[in-house]
Amino acid sequence: xxxxxxxxxxxxxxxxxxxxxxxxxxxxxxxxxxxxxxxxxxxxxxxxxxxxxxxxxxxxxxxxxxxxxxxxxxxxxxxxxxxxxxxxxxxxxxxxxxxxxxxxxxxxxxxxxxxxxxxxxxxxxxxxxxxxxxxxxxxxxxxxxxxxxxxxxxxxxxxxxxxxxxxxxxxxxxxxxxxxxxxxxxxxxxxxxxxxxxxxxxxxxxxxxxxxxxxxxxxxxxxxxxxxxxxxxxxxxxxxxxxxxxxxxxxxxxxxxxxxxxxxxxxxxxxxxxxxxxxxxxxxxxxxxxxxxxxxxxxxxxxxxxxxxxxxxxxxxxxxxxxxxxxxxxxxxxxxxxxxxxxxxxxxxxxxxxxxxxxxxxxxxxxxxxxxxxxxxxxxxxxxxxxxxxxxxxxxxxxxxxxxxxxxxxxxxxxxxxxxxxxxxxxxxxxxxxx
Ligand SMILES: CC(C)(COP(=O)(O)OP(=O)(O)OC[C@H]1O[C@@H](n2cnc3c(N)ncnc32)[C@H](O)[C@@H]1OP(=O)(O)O)[C@@H](O)C(=O)NCCC(=O)NCCS
Numbered sequence: 001x002x003x004x005x006x007x008x009x010x011x012x013x014x015x016x017x018x019x020x021x022x023x024x025x026x027x028x029x030x031x032x033x034x035x036x037x038x039x040x041x042x043x044x045x046x047x048x049x050x051x052x053x054x055x056x057x058x059x060x061x062x063x064x065x066x067x068x069x070x071x072x073x074x075x076x077x078x079x080x081x082x083x084x085x086x087x088x089x090x091x092x093x094x095x096x097x098x099x100x101x102x103x104x105x106x107x108x109x110x111x112x113x114x115x116x117x118x119x120x121x122x123x124x125x126x127x128x129x130x131x132x133x134x135x136x137x138x139x140x141x142x143x144x145x146x147x148x149x150x151x152x153x154x155x156x157x158x159x160x161x162x163x164x165x166x167x168x169x170x171x172x173x174x175x176x177x178x179x180x181x182x183x184x185x186x187x188x189x190x191x192x193x194x195x196x197x198x199x200x201x202x203x204x205x206x207x208x209x210x211x212x213x214x215x216x217x218x219x220x221x222x223x224x225x226x227x228x229x230x231x232x233x234x235x236x237x238x239x240x241x242x243x244x245x246x247x248x249x250x251x252x253x254x255x256x257x258x259x260x261x262x263x264x265x266x267x268x269x270x271x272x273x274x275x276x277x278x279x280x281x282x283x284x285x286x287x288x289x290x291x292x293x294x295x296x297x298x299x300x301x302x303x304x305x306x307x308x309x310x311x312x313x314x315x316x317x318x319x320x321x322x323x324x325x326x327x328x329x330x331x332x333x334x335x336x337x338x339x340x341x342x343x344x345x346x347x348x349x350x351x352x353x354x355x356x357x358x359x360x361x362x363x364x365x366x367x368x369x370x371x372x373x374x375x376x377x378x379x380x381x382x383x384x385x386x387x388x389x390x391x392x393x394x395x396x397x398x399x400x401x402x403x404x405x406x407x408x409x410x411x412x413x414x415x416x417x418x419x420x421x422x423x424x425x426x427x428x429x430x431x432x433x434x435x
Contacts, residue, residue, distance in 0.1 A: 323357070
């Protein structure tokens with residue numbers, strides 16, 4: 001720890017020049033037939049067109065998914081080969097659970113700071129409608145045996161020991177490999193440990209929807225969200241996020257039954273982020289390159305920080321640990337920030353983190369500091385909604401947050417914004433942007 005990440009290396013600085021996302025739609029709805037790669041290709045193609053950048057100028061694509069397509073594991077390279085980028089554009093994929101596109105952005109920025117690239121496209125995509133479904137180990141072994149069998153009887157014999165249960169498909173679970181706990185169970189545990197009530201969670205979820213609905217009404221997302229025409233027929237167009245609910249209320253939220261602990265739990269479909277399809281992308285440049293090409297930066301990268309904690313404990317406390325790293329490196333405090341965008345995996349997780357940010361005890365016990373990190377007032381927090389109301393296509397969320405914050409800083413023509421996520425494995429990510 002203690003490492004610095006100067007916002008400028010040898011005079012080079014990193015700027016967010018542009019960005020775009022698809023609408024975020026509930027899994028199984030408008031984008032259900034589209035793969036993560038198709039979502040990614042759609043958003044990057046349109047980003048390039050809108051920005052007017054000559055595709056050959058792109059040095060690198062850094063992109064990611066959380067649930068990988070086994071037929072296209074390096075989605076970044078497949079993306080180059082699918083959209084309007086020349087084959088000569090280098091590409092690699094990253095994965096960091098819900099902080100995947102934050103990692104993509106930081107990796108792109110690091111290359112720019114080192115002088116290894118001048119123009120990078122970064123982002124992430126997820127299709128929760130088209131998830132790879134696995135077979136049992138016994139079935140896979142039988143397939144392998146049959147594959148190497150020399151004749152038909154041997155091929156048939158390979159399958160003879162299989163039981164019906166071996167044939168059952170196994171969809172991936174949103175569970176920690178190391179603990180077996182689902183995200184929802186971890187959030188329940190955090191709600192209990194931090195004394196977060198059901199009412200507080202529902203109030204937070206309601207605010208999230210109100211802010212997202214208002215943002216759409218105010219046109220905040222009009223230039224940030226493309227219209228996605230669904231291939232191959234292009235008859236269906238996803239034009240807006242379909243998760244924000246103008247008609248939700250505390251009464252409706254209170255009526256929902258807990259999902260992860262049906263008897264004593266507080267976490268419901270209403271105060272959780274829903275399973276979502278979508279993709280996002282950022283156009284990131286070295287400052288002088290942007291200037292030379294006539295692009296006005298939306299925002300500058302000021303610092304970043306990553307942290308990791310024991311998944312057996314409070315899995316989703318990443319923002320509390322990653323934020324002070326990014327703030328210290330930037331020489332800032334929480335009070336210096338004009339905007340804070342925290343990924344909303346669950347209302348209970350955001351509220352647990354906010355409570356820890358404000359707690360002297362947490363600061364002392366877990367960070368060795370005398371003072372708490374501070375309070376984040378509602379008017380600075382997730383001002384245009386968050387993952388509960390906008391949805392959460394895992395790998396696309398970080399870039400969605402960075403894009404919205406960069407555009408808001410540009411709109412205000414001043415200020416500093418923190419973007420932070422918790423992520424599976426007990427990871428945390430934080431980025432500070434400024435204008
Ligand atoms: C929580 C979860 C299991 C709910 O899934 P689901 O049951 O398919 O959710 P639905 O959208 O069908 O919602 C269930 C019900 O709640 C209602 N509901 C959901 N949000 C609501 C809201 N804000 N206001 C009012 N009603 C709401 C729905 O209308 C639906 O009602 P219905 O059964 O009458 O149609 C799922 O979203 C999930 O697994 N989320 C967590 C994902 C996760 O772990 N992510 C990782 C975090 S980083």
